[in-house]
Each structure stands twice: as structure tokens, then as C-alpha cells.
Amino acid sequence: MTQLSTGLTVEERAALATAYSAALAYRSNVSHHPARPSVGLDEAVARFRLPLSDHGEQAPQVITEITAAAEGALHAMTAPGFFGYVLGGSHPVGVAADALVSAWGQNAGSSTETPAITGMERTLCDWLVELFGLPEGTGAGLVTGASAANFSAVLAARHALLAAQGWDVEQDGLIGAPAIPVLIGADAHSAVTAALRYSGLGAGRAQRVATDEQGRIDPADFADKLARCEAPPLVILQAGQINTGAFDPFEALISQVHDRGGWVHVDGAFGLWATAVPELAHLCAGVARADSWAVDLHKGLSAPFDAGVVLVRDRAMLVAAMSARGAYLPAQNAEWEPSDSTPELSRRARGVPSYAILRHLGRSGVAELILRHHRLARRIATAVAAEPGLTVLNDVVFNQVAICCGDGPEGDRLTEAVLKQVQAQARVYPSHGAWRGRQIIRVSVSGYATRAEHADLVAEEIISAWRGVREG
Numbered sequence: 001m002t003q004l005s006t007g008l009t010v011e012e013r014a015a016l017a018t019a020y021s022a023a024l025a026y027r028s029n030v031s032h033h034p035a036r037p038s039v040g041l042d043e044a045v046a047r048f049r050l051p052l053s054d055h056g057e058q059a060p061q062v063i064t065e066i067t068a069a070a071e072g073a074l075h076a077m078t079a080p081g082f083f084g085y086v087l088g089g090s091h092p093v094g095v096a097a098d099a100l101v102s103a104w105g106q107n108a109g110s111s112t113e114t115p116a117i118t119g120m121e122r123t124l125c126d127w128l129v130e131l132f133g134l135p136e137g138t139g140a141g142l143v144t145g146a147s148a149a150n151f152s153a154v155l156a157a158r159h160a161l162l163a164a165q166g167w168d169v170e171q172d173g174l175i176g177a178p179a180i181p182v183l184i185g186a187d188a189h190s191a192v193t194a195a196l197r198y199s200g201l202g203a204g205r206a207q208r209v210a211t212d213e214q215g216r217i218d219p220a221d222f223a224d225k226l227a228r229c230e231a232p233p234l235v236i237l238q239a240g241q242i243n244t245g246a247f248d249p250f251e252a253l254i255s256q257v258h259d260r261g262g263w264v265h266v267d268g269a270f271g272l273w274a275t276a277v278p279e280l281a282h283l284c285a286g287v288a289r290a291d292s293w294a295v296d297l298h299k300g301l302s303a304p305f306d307a308g309v310v311l312v313r314d315r316a317m318l319v320a321a322m323s324a325r326g327a328y329l330p331a332q333n334a335e336w337e338p339s340d341s342t343p344e345l346s347r348r349a350r351g352v353p354s355y356a357i358l359r360h361l362g363r364s365g366v367a368e369l370i371l372r373h374h375r376l377a378r379r380i381a382t383a384v385a386a387e388p389g390l391t392v393l394n395d396v397v398f399n400q401v402a403i404c405c406g407d408g409p410e411g412d413r414l415t416e417a418v419l420k421q422v423q424a425q426a427r428v429y430p431s432h433g434a435w436r437g438r439q440i441i442r443v444s445v446s447g448y449a450t451r452a453e454h455a456d457l458v459a460e461e462i463i464s465a466w467r468g469v470r471e472g
């Protein structure tokens with residue numbers, strides 16, 4: 001009888017062990033690295049752009065050489081001094097679980113083939129519904145991030161709104177379909193307009209509702225534009241504006257949309273996490289009455305990347321829009337079939353790292369983490385605003401601080417110079433942005449490891465760069 005080989009070869013085992021030590025070394029030292037890559041793009045590309053070898057290379061050597069070539073060209077996004085964009089920080093417990101995800105190699109698209117993954121991912125989704133205070137029975141799909149979550153929710157809304165008008169969009173497409181009016185805030189994230197483009201609803205056809213100085217939808221303009229909708233609309237609200245962290249007034253808006261038979265989706269990429277914190281939950285008052293929500297686990301929870309969730313109150317609408325069943329697939333589980341609620345069929349078990357992080361943190365750990373981000377953002381804003389010539393443009397209600405220097409066009413030049421200097425010093429890393437006609441330094445607090453000393457450091461770096469630029 002033929003003897004099948006099992007397990008790993010010596011070479012493969014050595015490759016895994018090499019990667020494990022490299023990962024451990026990287027994460028142990030990342031806070032001592034410069035906060036941004038010291039190697040430029042051209043050099044980094046040149047390091048990797050080798051001719052494809054004819055006969056391959058030894059596995060451990062490949063891992064060793066990749067690690068060496070990446071040196072200096074990685075961005076310290078997991079370091080506690082990283083304040084750019086809104087990226088979380090890849091919590092080590094999630095990274096550990098992520099290593100298992102790759103090792104297990106489960107195709108998580110089918111529940112019956114991968115029961116352990118279904119057990120974890122289904123529990124994760126139930127926990128999230130509970131944490132966010134959403135209605136019991138809310139359907140969930142684990143997707144790559146908030147862009148994919150917004151897109152998936154818009155497809156569910158498109159299905160529901162057209163079905164209510166007697167149109168089967170999955171069968172008959174959009175050509176000749178009744179129009180769906182769409183309302184979004186003037187300061188909606190680009191992921192929302194992308195979702196409208198991908199779904200065939202058209203970014204340019206959406207009505208943009210006026211917003212206030214924080215980026216919140218103006219209720220009067222909203223009521224006016226809603227009254228002019230000729231059919232039940234899709235309305236997309238926002239929990240957490242990318243520059244200011246502001247939240248739309250959900251309580252006041254959602255019932256008006258429902259009175260007109262419309263669908264409310266909430267882009268809560270990072271802001272929906274406020275619902276998990278008693279001290280901040282007021283920011284999201286009324287949000288649970290929406291029809292769908294998009295949220296990132298790689299933001300609030302610091303899950304390793306590729307971790308977003310689409311949540312839909314009426315799960316059947318999500319399934320109708322997403323389900324992609326093939327006759328060759330095993331019998332399906334009607335209550336929980338991963339590929340029924342995401343655009344993908346085959347996929348990695350992306351929920352496992354978040355499941356592990358939630359088990360590790362527990363309810364109080366999550367609340368402490370999100371509240372800490374908020375308190376540190378306020379601490380940074382207070383320090384920066386005390387410096388003459390520096391202005392914090394937003395009310396720091398959550399984790400975003402929008403800072404500008406001086407006034408007018410000359411101020412914009414100074415702001416850019418200060419940001420460039422802070423980034424070049426590479427002790428901390430805030431990123432750029434633009435708000436209400438001004439260039440800004442955008443400080444976003446979202447890393448799992450960020451503490452008061454890092455918040456103080458980013459404020460000091462901005463203040464000292466400002467003093468230098470102003471005098472220089």
C-alpha cells in the first residue's frame with residue numbers, strides 16, 4: 001500500500017519557525033522603530049523586484065530574505081505612536097489567532113465544511129450585535145472592511161427597496177428598474193460614494209444633504225430633501241466623520257425615513273464602537289433603529305486587517321442580495337451560511353482573530369479601550385489648543401483631532417510644514433487631511449497600545465515643530 005507523507009518537511013518546519021521568530025522580533029521592537037518607513041518606494045520595490053527563479057529557493061531562505069528586504073520599508077502602524085488615518089494596531093492576541101487562521105487553511109465560505117470556524121464567527125457576530133445594542137436576529141456578514149460592508153449593505157437596501165416596488169433586481173437588473181432616491185451627508189466618507197457607484201445607484205445621483213461645521217447632517221435640509229423624494233429612499237447616515245469624529249443626529253432622522261418607507265444605512269466604520277461604552281453611547285442614540293450598519297473590527301477593536309462587518313436588521317434582505325450558492329456545494333445551513341451574507345464564496349476565516357480579541361478583552365475591556373481613545377484625543381486637543389497659533393477645528397466628541405496652524409493660505413503652508421516635520425522626526429505619526437477649506441493635521445487615536453505618554457508625545461512634537469516653523 002502506498003505510504004502517504006504526512007505533516008511538514010524539515011524545510012517547511014524551518015520556514016514556519018523562521019517566520020515565527022521574525023514576527024516576534026518585529027512586534028517586540030516595533031515601538032523603537034522610526035514611526036515611518038526610512039526606505040523610499042523606489043528602493044523598496046527594487047529590493048523585491050527579482051527575476052522569477054527557474055528552480056525556486058529554499059523555503060526558510062525565502063522567509064529570511066523577505067524579512068531582511070522589508071527592513072526599514074515597513075510602516076510602524078502597530079506602534080503606540082501611530083496616529084494616522086484610523087487603523088487600530090493589530091492586537092497581538094488577534095495576530096496570534098491570525099497565525100492559526102493561516103495554519104488551519106480553512107475555507108470559511110461553507111459552514112458545514114468548517115464547523116470550528118462557524119462556531120467562532122457566528123458567536124463573534126452574536127457578540128457584536130449585543131455589544132452594539134442592535135436588534136436580536138440582526139444578520140451579519142464578515143467582510144474585508146467598512147468599504148465592503150457599506151457596499152454589501154447598499155446591495156441589501158437596493159434589494160429591499162426595489163422588491164417593495166415589485167422589482168426583482170437580482171433577476172432583472174437595474175435597466176428599466178424604478179428609481180431609488182438616495183440621500184447622503186455632504187461629508188460622507190468616500191467609501192459611501194464608492195458603494196453607490198459599485199451598486200449601480202450612481203454616486204452622482206445621490207442628493208447631498210447640507211452639514212454643519214462638524215460635518216453632521218442639518219435636520220432642516222434633510223427634512224426638505226426627504227420631502228422631495230418621489231419614492232421610498234435609501235438614506236446613508238454616519239457614525240464618526242473621518243476628520244471630526246462627528247455623529248449624525250440619528251434619533252431625529254431615522255423615524256422620518258421610515259415614515260416614508262425608506263431604508264437607513266449607517267456608516268459606522270469606527271464610530272459605531274461608541275455604542276459599546278456607557279460614557280459615549282449617547283453619541284449613537286437612536287442608531288439601533290436603522291436598517292443596516294457597516295463597522296470595522298480593524299479600527300475599534302485593533303483586529304489585524306481584513307476585518308469588517310455588515311449588519312442588516314432583516315437578514316433575509318442581506319441573503320437575497322448576496323447568496324451565491326452552487327449546486328456542487330454541500331447542504332447549506334439556513335440560519336448561518338457565510339457565503340449567504342458576503343460578496344465572496346471562498347475566504348479566509350477572518351472572524352477568528354476578532355473572536356479571540358473579544359474573548360481576551362471582554363465587554364469591559366472593549367469599553368475601556370474605546371473610552372481611552374476618546375480621553376487621549378481630548379488630552380491631545382487640550383494640549384495643542386493651549387499653544388498660541390494652533391487651532392483644534394473640531395469638537396473632540398470621539399477619537400479624532402483636526403489641527404491647523406495659523407490663518408488662511410499662509411496657515412495652510414505652515415500646517416503642511418509642521419506635519420512634514422513631525423513625520424520626518426519619526427517619533428510619532430499623525431496624518432493629513434482637509435476640513436472646511438483648511439489643511440489639517442489629523443490625529444486619530446485608535447491603537448490598542450496607545451497610552452497617555454504617546455498622546456503627550458504627539459502633542460509635544462506638533463507644538464515644538466510649530467514653534468520651529470513659525471520662527472524659522
Ligand SMILES: Cc1ncc(COP(=O)(O)O)c(C=O)c1O
Pocket residue numbers: 086144145146147148189191192240241242267268269270296308
Ligand atoms: C467613516 C469611514 N467609512 C468607511 C471607511 C472605509 O473603511 P475600510 O478602509 O476599512 O474599507 C473608513 C476608513 O477610514 C471610514 O473612516
